[in-house]
Amino acid sequence: MTDATLHPDRLFPTDPTTRRLARDLFQTVETLPIVSPHGHTDPAWWGENPAFTNAADLFVIPDHYVVRMLVSQGVPFEALGIGAKADPRAVWRTFAAHYHLFAATPSRLWLDHAFQTVFGLTQRLTDATADTFYDTIGEALATPAFRPRALYDRFNIEVIATTDSALDDLAHHQTVQDSDWTGRVVPTYRPDACVDPAFEGFAANVDTLGALTGCDTTTWQGYLEAHRKRRAYFIAMGATATDHGHPTAATLDLPEAEATALFDRVTRGAASAQDAEAFRAQMLTEMARMSLDDGLVMQLHAGSSRNHSTQVHRAYGRDRGFDIPARTDWVGGLGPLLNAVGLDPRLTLILFTLDETTYARELAPLAGAYPCLKLGPPWWFHDSPEGMLRYRERVTETAGFANTAGFNDDTRALCSIPARHDMARRVDCTFLAQQVVTHRLSEEEAARLAIDLAGGLARKAYTL
Amino acid sequence: MTDATLHPDRLFPTDPTTRRLARDLFQTVETLPIVSPHGHTDPAWWGENPAFTNAADLFVIPDHYVVRMLVSQGVPFEALGIGAKADPRAVWRTFAAHYHLFAATPSRLWLDHAFQTVFGLTQRLTDATADTFYDTIGEALATPAFRPRALYDRFNIEVIATTDSALDDLAHHQTVQDSDWTGRVVPTYRPDACVDPAFEGFAANVDTLGALTGCDTTTWQGYLEAHRKRRAYFIAMGATATDHGHPTAATLDLPEAEATALFDRVTRGAASAQDAEAFRAQMLTEMARMSLDDGLVMQLHAGSSRNHSTQVHRAYGRDRGFDIPARTDWVGGLGPLLNAVGLDPRLTLILFTLDETTYARELAPLAGAYPCLKLGPPWWFHDSPEGMLRYRERVTETAGFANTAGFNDDTRALCSIPARHDMARRVDCTFLAQQVVTHRLSEEEAARLAIDLAGGLARKAYTL
Amino acid sequence: MTDATLHPDRLFPTDPTTRRLARDLFQTVETLPIVSPHGHTDPAWWGENPAFTNAADLFVIPDHYVVRMLVSQGVPFEALGIGAKADPRAVWRTFAAHYHLFAATPSRLWLDHAFQTVFGLTQRLTDATADTFYDTIGEALATPAFRPRALYDRFNIEVIATTDSALDDLAHHQTVQDSDWTGRVVPTYRPDACVDPAFEGFAANVDTLGALTGCDTTTWQGYLEAHRKRRAYFIAMGATATDHGHPTAATLDLPEAEATALFDRVTRGAASAQDAEAFRAQMLTEMARMSLDDGLVMQLHAGSSRNHSTQVHRAYGRDRGFDIPARTDWVGGLGPLLNAVGLDPRLTLILFTLDETTYARELAPLAGAYPCLKLGPPWWFHDSPEGMLRYRERVTETAGFANTAGFNDDTRALCSIPARHDMARRVDCTFLAQQVVTHRLSEEEAARLAIDLAGGLARKAYTL
Incomplete structure (x- = not known):
C-alpha cells in the first residue's frame, strides 16, 4: 500500500x-x-x-469532474450508477480501479485532501484499498460528526x-x-x-x-x-x-x-x-x-x-x-x-x-x-x-x-x-x-x- | 571555432x-x-x-522550417536551390552563414543533435566551419552506415x-x-x-x-x-x-x-x-x-x-x-x-x-x-x-x-x-x-x- | 514611512x-x-x-494607465482634474491615497523608478508622504535640470x-x-x-x-x-x-x-x-x-x-x-x-x-x-x-x-x-x-x- x-x-x-x-x-x-x-x-x-449514505454517493456519482474522466477512459455511465441502478460498493471499486487517471489533476488533490483530513485515510486509493476506504467512509458518515452542519463547523x-x-x-x-x-x-x-x-x-x-x-x-x-x-x-x-x-x-x-x-x-x-x-x-x-x-x-x-x-x-x-x-x-x-x-x-x-x-x-x-x-x-x-x-x-x-x-x-x-x-x-x-x-x-x-x-x-x- | x-x-x-x-x-x-x-x-x-547525396539536400532544401527562416531574413529561394538550380555547397554555405538565426529555436536543437550524434560534428556551424561540415557529412553519406535502413537501426x-x-x-x-x-x-x-x-x-x-x-x-x-x-x-x-x-x-x-x-x-x-x-x-x-x-x-x-x-x-x-x-x-x-x-x-x-x-x-x-x-x-x-x-x-x-x-x-x-x-x-x-x-x-x-x-x-x- | x-x-x-x-x-x-x-x-x-508644472500634471492627469486604475476603484474623473478643475495638490493626494492599488503592476515599477532615479524619492508614496513627494517634485521641476531637453540628455x-x-x-x-x-x-x-x-x-x-x-x-x-x-x-x-x-x-x-x-x-x-x-x-x-x-x-x-x-x-x-x-x-x-x-x-x-x-x-x-x-x-x-x-x-x-x-x-x-x-x-x-x-x-x-x-x-x- x-x-x-x-x-x-x-x-x-x-x-x-x-x-x-x-x-x-x-x-x-x-x-x-x-x-x-x-x-x-x-x-x-x-x-x-x-446523514450522507456512502462513499460512492458522496464522492463519485454527483461529481461531474470525476464522472467525465472515468467515461473518457471507457467506463460506462451505467457502471457508475447513472442511467441504471448499481451497487454503490461496485461503483466505488470501479472508481478506485481508475483512480490513477486523476494523477496531476486538481480532482485528485481535492479528493486526497478530503480522504485524509475528513476521514483520516492517508493511503493511496487503489483496487487494493478500495474496500477499506469504502467501509471507513461509510462508518464515519453514519455518525453525527459527519452530518452537513457538523462538517460546516x-x-x-x-x-x-x-x-x-x-x-x-x-x-x-x-x-x-x-x-x-x-x-x-x-x-x-x-x-x-x-x-x-x-x-x-x-x-x-x-x-x-x-x-x-x-x-x-x-x-x-x-x-x-x-x-x-x-x-x-x-x-x-x-x-x-x-x-x-x-x-x-x-x-x-x-x-x-x-x-x-x-x-x-x-x-x-x-x-x-x-x-x-x-x-x-x-x-x-x-x-x-x-x-x-x-x-x-x-x-x-x-x-x-x-x-x-x-x-x-x-x-x-x-x-x-x-x-x-x-x-x-x-x-x-x-x-x-x-x-x-x-x-x-x-x-x-x-x-x-x-x-x-x-x-x-x-x-x-x-x-x-x-x-x-x-x-x-x-x-x-x-x-x-x-x-x-x-x-x-x-x-x-x-x-x-x-x-x-x-x-x-x-x-x-x-x-x-x-x-x-x-x-x-x-x-x-x-x-x-x-x-x-x-x-x-x-x-x-x-x-x-x-x-x-x-x-x-x-x-x-x-x-x- | x-x-x-x-x-x-x-x-x-x-x-x-x-x-x-x-x-x-x-x-x-x-x-x-x-x-x-x-x-x-x-x-x-x-x-x-x-544513399543521401549531400548536406544541402539532406538538411536544408527539403526542410521548410529551415527554408522559411532563411527567407524571412532576406535569403532568396533561388539561393537555396528552390526555383532554380544551385550548387549544393553554395546552398550549404548560405545556410551556415545564417545559422545564427536559429538561436533559441527547436530547429537548432534538432540540427545540432543530428550533426553531433549522427555525424560527430561538435563545433558550431558557421561560415568558418561550413566546408568542414559539408565535407564530413558528404563523406559519411556515401557509406552504407548512413543509408536509411542503417539509420533506422x-x-x-x-x-x-x-x-x-x-x-x-x-x-x-x-x-x-x-x-x-x-x-x-x-x-x-x-x-x-x-x-x-x-x-x-x-x-x-x-x-x-x-x-x-x-x-x-x-x-x-x-x-x-x-x-x-x-x-x-x-x-x-x-x-x-x-x-x-x-x-x-x-x-x-x-x-x-x-x-x-x-x-x-x-x-x-x-x-x-x-x-x-x-x-x-x-x-x-x-x-x-x-x-x-x-x-x-x-x-x-x-x-x-x-x-x-x-x-x-x-x-x-x-x-x-x-x-x-x-x-x-x-x-x-x-x-x-x-x-x-x-x-x-x-x-x-x-x-x-x-x-x-x-x-x-x-x-x-x-x-x-x-x-x-x-x-x-x-x-x-x-x-x-x-x-x-x-x-x-x-x-x-x-x-x-x-x-x-x-x-x-x-x-x-x-x-x-x-x-x-x-x-x-x-x-x-x-x-x-x-x-x-x-x-x-x-x-x-x-x-x-x-x-x-x-x-x-x-x-x-x-x-x- | x-x-x-x-x-x-x-x-x-x-x-x-x-x-x-x-x-x-x-x-x-x-x-x-x-x-x-x-x-x-x-x-x-x-x-x-x-518647465513641467507640478507632480499631478506630470504623473497623474495625462497617464491613462494611472487614471483608469483610480477610476476602476471608484475615484471620480473630476477628482483627478478631468472634466472639472481641481487643485493639483488635491489630485496628487488622491493619487497617493490610492497608490497601493498599483501593487504588482508595471505602472508602479515605472513610477517608483522615476520617483527614485529622477527625483531622489525612495520612500513609498502614501497619504503620509504625499506632500513631501508633491513639494520635492514641484521644486525640482522649477529648475533647468528638469526641463525636457535636460532630461533627454x-x-x-x-x-x-x-x-x-x-x-x-x-x-x-x-x-x-x-x-x-x-x-x-x-x-x-x-x-x-x-x-x-x-x-x-x-x-x-x-x-x-x-x-x-x-x-x-x-x-x-x-x-x-x-x-x-x-x-x-x-x-x-x-x-x-x-x-x-x-x-x-x-x-x-x-x-x-x-x-x-x-x-x-x-x-x-x-x-x-x-x-x-x-x-x-x-x-x-x-x-x-x-x-x-x-x-x-x-x-x-x-x-x-x-x-x-x-x-x-x-x-x-x-x-x-x-x-x-x-x-x-x-x-x-x-x-x-x-x-x-x-x-x-x-x-x-x-x-x-x-x-x-x-x-x-x-x-x-x-x-x-x-x-x-x-x-x-x-x-x-x-x-x-x-x-x-x-x-x-x-x-x-x-x-x-x-x-x-x-x-x-x-x-x-x-x-x-x-x-x-x-x-x-x-x-x-x-x-x-x-x-x-x-x-x-x-x-x-x-x-x-x-x-x-x-x-x-x-x-x-x-x-x-
Whole structure:
C-alpha cells in the first residue's frame, strides 16, 4: 500500500527561497475561516442536516469532474450508477480501479485532501484499498460528526452561499434561520429558469413567477416587477447576490417598445434562437438596473456550451461532464450594459469566464477601467493550480488585486470545500512569494494581500 | 571555432533539485526504442534504401522550417536551390552563414543533435566551419552506415509510420515486407486528395480511386465502398491509422439524400467553397464510421492555412514554409461527428491543433469527456520546448495523461527523429519532475508516466 | 514611512544561478543609450523646452494607465482634474491615497523608478508622504535640470521618435534642428486622420492634406500623390517610419477602378462602416507601396476598441483608459497586402498586437516566413514583465530574435522612459539567462543578443 499523505509544501514554488516565503505567507492564512460566496451545496443539507449514505454517493456519482474522466477512459455511465441502478460498493471499486487517471489533476488533490483530513485515510486509493476506504467512509458518515452542519463547523466556514432558482421557496434557508445552529447560509438569486427562453419549461416558469409574486407576468412591466419582488424576498432571506449562467456575455439595452415586443415574442413561445439570445441579453441589463436599487451584487458565468453530447443529455441528463467551454466575447458583449450603468458606483458585476484568452486581452482591461466590474476567480476547468497561476499572471499587471473578487469554491462537493480553499491559498501565496523574490512586492504588502485574497476581497465584493 | 557540444542537462529545469529529478527520470527513458506513429519520411527510403547525396539536400532544401527562416531574413529561394538550380555547397554555405538565426529555436536543437550524434560534428556551424561540415557529412553519406535502413537501426526505431495517399500503391512498403530487413514500416491512409474537393486534381483522383478498387465512384455509395476497400488494402499492408489534413475541424452528419446530392455537386465540379467544406466535414464522419468497422485509428490535423503566399506557391510550390496556423473551433466543429459516433468504444480519434488557445478551453475538456478522443502531441510550430510545456500545463489538469496519445515526430527530416524524441522526453521529464517537487505526483508515478509518455501511450493509441 | 528603494535584482529569475547570469548580462546593457523609435512625447517639449508644472500634471492627469486604475476603484474623473478643475495638490493626494492599488503592476515599477532615479524619492508614496513627494517634485521641476531637453540628455537617449499627424507642420522639429541642442528627435508619419473615414473631421482633413501639398485630393490619384509629398516632407525632417493605428489588421488590394469608386464614396461622406473598413484596408497596401519607393518603415498598431465607454468619451474625451483590446485576425487580415508586396526586400512592416493569442499562432509564423515582417515589442497592456516573458516564450521558437524589432517605450510619460527600457532589458536578460542555464544558448550568444535586444535590433528595424 502506498502512502499518499499530503505534503505540507505541496504546490509551493520549486526555488527554496521562494518556497520558504510562500510557506511563511501560507501559515498566516491557512486556518483563516472559509468565506464561500458562490457554490452549489444543497440547501436541504443545511436545512435538514441529513446523514450522507456512502462513499460512492458522496464522492463519485454527483461529481461531474470525476464522472467525465472515468467515461473518457471507457467506463460506462451505467457502471457508475447513472442511467441504471448499481451497487454503490461496485461503483466505488470501479472508481478506485481508475483512480490513477486523476494523477496531476486538481480532482485528485481535492479528493486526497478530503480522504485524509475528513476521514483520516492517508493511503493511496487503489483496487487494493478500495474496500477499506469504502467501509471507513461509510462508518464515519453514519455518525453525527459527519452530518452537513457538523462538517460546516469543522471546516471553519464563516458563511456559505447556495445558488437557488428564483422560484425556490427557500424553505431550507428558513429552517436554518429558525434553528439554533449558528452557521450562516445565504441564498443567491439565480433567475435563469425564468429569464432564458431556451430553458426547459420557461413559459410555465414565468407563470409561476407571477403566481409567487402576485404580479401580472404576461406584461413586460409586470414581469420586471415580479423579479423585483422576488429579489426582495431573497434579500429578506439573506441574499447579497444574483447569479446568471448564460451561454454568451451578450447584453442589450433596448428601447422600451422593442423590449416589450421582444418579451411578447419570447413568452408567446414564438421566439427564434436570436430572440432568446436578445432576451437573455436584455435581462442582464435589467437585472443590473435592479441591482442599482436593491444592492444585490451581480454575477455572470458566461461561456459554457451545455450538453455538448445530445446523446449523453438524453440518456443521462444534465451535469454529466459534457459541458464544454466556448470562446467568449466580453468586450463586445458587455458594451450595452456597461454603457447603460457601467459607471454607476452602486453596481458590482463579477465576471467568470471559461475562455482564458480573455484574461489579459479583455477582462483585466475592462475591470481595470469600469468601476462596477470585478473579476471572479478561475472557473471550473481553470480552478486548478496552473489555471490559478495563469489567472494571476495575466490579470494582475493590468487590473491589480483590488479589481478581483477573491476566491470562491463553486462546488456541490461538500467535502472538497476545505481542499479548494487550501489550494487557492497555496497558489496565491506562491504567486505573492514570486512577486516578493523578484522585488515587485514587499514582504509586508504580500502578507496583507495574502489575507485579502484568502477572504477579505470576497467579503467586500459580495458585501458579506 | 566554437564548441557546440550538446549539454547533457539541456532543457531540464533551472532549480537544482528539480533538475536532478528530471535527469534521473530522463535516464530511465533516454534509450528506450523510438515509436514513431505519425510522420512524413519517404517510403522510397525504406523500400530502396538509397544513399543521401549531400548536406544541402539532406538538411536544408527539403526542410521548410529551415527554408522559411532563411527567407524571412532576406535569403532568396533561388539561393537555396528552390526555383532554380544551385550548387549544393553554395546552398550549404548560405545556410551556415545564417545559422545564427536559429538561436533559441527547436530547429537548432534538432540540427545540432543530428550533426553531433549522427555525424560527430561538435563545433558550431558557421561560415568558418561550413566546408568542414559539408565535407564530413558528404563523406559519411556515401557509406552504407548512413543509408536509411542503417539509420533506422542505429536510431533504435521500433516502428515508423509513413503518410501515404489513398491512391498510393504502397510498392515501397511491399518491398520492405519482402526484404529480410527487420525494420517495421507501416503506411497510413491519407485520403485528402480524393476527399477534399479543393485538392488539385480531385475529380481525377476520385476516378483513380474507382479504377483501383473496381468500385463505381460516380455514386455516393460506390465512392464510400471504394474507401472501404482501399482502407482494407492499407490494413493488409500494416496500416493502423488514417490521417486527415483539413483546414478546419468542421464535421457534418447529413441525411443520406443530402449527402448524395452534395457528393453529386462536388464530383460534377460544381462545388462552391461551402460545398467543399461541407463535403470534407461529412467525410470525416464517414471515415469515423468506417473506423468503427475496420478499427483504423483516426487522426485529424486541422487548422493550417496552406500556401498563405500565393506568390510563393505559384513560384516555388507547396511546403515552403508559408503555411500559417488559423484559429480553430473544435467545440462547434466536432459536434456532428461526436454526436454520431463519439460514445462508441470502437473509435479512437486523435486531434492535432495549431491553435494553442484551444488546449485548455476546448481540447482537454472534450478529450476529458468523450471516450473516443485522444489529444495528439504539440504540432508543427508548437513542437518545441516551450510549446510542449504549455501543452502539458494546459491539458493535463483537465484531461490527465491517459487521454493523450504520446509523442510523434511528424517529420520528413530523417536525421532529426532521434533529436525530436530526445526533446520530447526531456520536456516531459521536466514537467513530471516539477509535479513531483511540488508534491502533485509521487516519484514512482512520475517514473511510470515517463515511460508511458516516451512510447507506451503512442503504442496504445495507435494500436501498434 | 516605508522604504521603497528599488532592488538591484528586481525582475530577475528566482533560481540563484540563473539570477546571477541574468544580472551579469544586464550589467553589460544597463547603461547603453536609449533608442526610442516609437512613442508619444509632445514635440513641443523638445522644441520649446518648457518647465513641467507640478507632480499631478506630470504623473497623474495625462497617464491613462494611472487614471483608469483610480477610476476602476471608484475615484471620480473630476477628482483627478478631468472634466472639472481641481487643485493639483488635491489630485496628487488622491493619487497617493490610492497608490497601493498599483501593487504588482508595471505602472508602479515605472513610477517608483522615476520617483527614485529622477527625483531622489525612495520612500513609498502614501497619504503620509504625499506632500513631501508633491513639494520635492514641484521644486525640482522649477529648475533647468528638469526641463525636457535636460532630461533627454540625462536619460542618455540616443534618438527619440515622436508620432505626428500627417497634417502637422513639424514646427517643433524644425526648432530642434535649428537649435544648438544635440538631441535627435525625429517625426513619424501617422496619417490616420486623413486615412480613416471614421476619424473625426476626415473630410476636412483630406482637404487640408490637399492644401498642404498642392495636390487635388478630390481624386484618388491626387490623394495618393498628396500622401507621397507629405511623406517626403516628413523624410526631409528626419522621419524614418510611418505608423498606422487601425481597429483591425484588415488589408485590401483592390483593382484601380474599385479603389477609385471606394475613395469617391468615403470622401463624399456616403461611406458605410464597411466602406470605411475597406478604405483603411486599401490604404495600408497603398502605404506599403509608397514605402517601397521612399523607404519609410511601416508600423501597424491594430486591435484597439477605442472609447469602449461612450459615456466616458463624451464627458471626458479620448485616452482616458477606456480603450479595450479586441481579437485580431492577422493571418486573414494581412493576406492581401502580403500577396501584393510581402516578398519585396525593400519593405519593412512592424506589427503590434493587443491579442497575445496571435503571438505563437499567427505573428511568429508570419514573421518567420515573410521577409518584410518584423514583430514589434509587447504593446500597451502587455508591456509588462509577465507580458514580455510571454512574448519571448511564444515568439522566439518560431521567429527567432532577428525577426523582432527590439524594444520601444511607446509612451507620453517622459519620466518613465528610462524605467521602461530598464524593465525591458531586465526581462530580456532574464529570458536569455534561462536559455543559457537550460543550454539552449551559449553565454557568448546571450551576451551578444542582450546588446541586440537593448538597442541594436531597434536601430536596424527603424533604419536609425
